[in-house]
Amino acid sequence: MNKRKLKILAAVIEEYVRTGEPVGSKILAALPEINVSAATVRNDMAALEQMGFLEQPHTSAGRIPTISGYRLYIEQLMNPTGMTEEEKQWLDSMFAVHGSATEELIIQNATTALAELTKCAAIVTDFSPQFSIISKVEVIPTGKRVYLILLITSAGSIKNKACRLEFDLTNEQLKWFSGFLAENLEGISVSDLSDELMENLTAAVGAYMMTISPLLQGVCELSRDLRQRALLFRGERNLFSYQDLDRMEIVRLIEHKDELSRLLDDSFSGIRVLFQEDNQSFVIGNSSMIVSKYRKGQKNAGSLGVIGPMRLDYAKVIPYIEYFSQKITDLLSEQSEQDTTQKEGV
Amino acid sequence: MNKRKLKILAAVIEEYVRTGEPVGSKILAALPEINVSAATVRNDMAALEQMGFLEQPHTSAGRIPTISGYRLYIEQLMNPTGMTEEEKQWLDSMFAVHGSATEELIIQNATTALAELTKCAAIVTDFSPQFSIISKVEVIPTGKRVYLILLITSAGSIKNKACRLEFDLTNEQLKWFSGFLAENLEGISVSDLSDELMENLTAAVGAYMMTISPLLQGVCELSRDLRQRALLFRGERNLFSYQDLDRMEIVRLIEHKDELSRLLDDSFSGIRVLFQEDNQSFVIGNSSMIVSKYRKGQKNAGSLGVIGPMRLDYAKVIPYIEYFSQKITDLLSEQSEQDTTQKEGV
DNA sequence: AAATGCACTCTGAAACTCAGAGTGCATCAT
């Protein structure tokens, strides 16, 4: 394995990504960065095929990269293009929707933007809500025997649920229950909202049990909601525009998107690129998936990634993913600082 | 035009919908409901073609229905299959998610269910929020200089927005502003939330202007949000499974879905079936769109419909749409009664 | 070590073929 072979491998991949056609020796020899004859290129390509980095769809066709070929390219050969200033600005403006954006919104916007920018499907798992604090619990009467339960976290996400009771609460009852919830829930971390805690609350209510049980039920559901990590999937549509992805497989993927979270939540660090390999049968054939983690403060808060054709401009897309995960980490961490300030302030 | 010709037209359409292949005289003659020879069928088909109800993709192929053919079939020939009891039950269970479902949720669930049931894309425009009443306005401090504005309507929909101020409000200020909003907004109909009203409020605030202007801004935005009619589009994916719809056109449709609302909001009554005709270039080629209105109480509250291939089992799908619009009308009207009771109750 | 020349292979588009499905029409039957 020498330098020229690597150069040729890189050229094959870049050419193949560009055109989608198997790449022949002639085309490579004509490239400015390759200054040897086609025959020499052929010899090197034969060697690269031997080593498992290239393959021929059939004799007398050009070569296409194998998964190992892409791997080698991504890990050692490509030189990332970074993002242009314009792109960064566009993105920053996407993120800076409003000074007062909630974490939820940040993540949603990011997912959409990522899909749009890469023309791939973007996927994000988010368990950052777990690191936030219940900042407010309210019970608000909104109609005859209908009460709205409101749960607000320090991250700015708001969950609510309407509950219908058998009887109307007296003002005292309402006041008592509001106070009770505030006392027991406000200020505690979402991750501490265990089922046990809720059971304890239920027990503590005791006497009032019968009357307000639907309300407590509602609180339980909201807290469960809050603890659940979100899975966002945007830009599925983009996948249909790639010729080399099978439509049936795309549909299957969309219908079983939850299976993806397994891949995303695996423990790893930095950027990871996944291909369809023996064991991972749920990834679409000829597709690849690029994932990265993001953090909130020091803690892992989720993963984000894109799914696209294997024939992808990695030198461009990987920096995007890096930028996104960094950006989200920054934004969440900023918020997280506010949380702590707020906590101290209270 | 005689009875037999109509029978043949219906048979052609049903056969074509079933197989997707142009239908020849032989196949028709073999059907139990047609008891004449193939030649006779041919003569009748030639006549039907003359009249513009059938066409041949090319000489010596079978016939396929024209748009006029489908029209005639839908208006006079088909006999609707209605829904099975199972289907009705499945649907009713979909709708009955929770006794305390908000209108928004009802509509969303219905859209999803409709898409699933018909295997088409389902589309719903909803302006029922406009008929509901602001039942609660709250301003809740949720952090340092961060306030949450909460708008709850009698239909159970909840809009909220976090606002960041330059200074923290004193308790009195907060109380005053809350009272001010409650006094001026609670109990009024969403459709009365005009921009003028908001301007008047801004004027009335006067002195406090500087401090709380972001909050008023927030209220304005929320009210604008509330007045806007929603456009829901579900099951886009389904469209990709139909061979005779062009993928590019589907993508275009999805990207310009708002243009659809024009078709949906047109005034008409009952069920309407639209095809790609000269002027309506935004409908996908070879597709059809079935739409119906639904009401809340006596007022039109929105439209719902599906988009699918022209080759659709109308006898089945049209009853679905009828059932859905009836069901939604019922559910919303039920809610609407509650509103009025509540209003009187207060 | 790299380039040249050359015989060989494989593909994919174009041309060709042809059975089968379908038609229209003239004619026959009732």
Add this chain to the structure above:
DNA sequence: ATGATGCACTCTGAGTTTCAGAGTGCATTT
């Protein structure tokens, strides 16, 4: 007069065949 039969004609689409072009490997030359 209405429907059935027979028949010649048309068109398609699937299967074959053909062939130039692209690409290769290898023996040989520089």
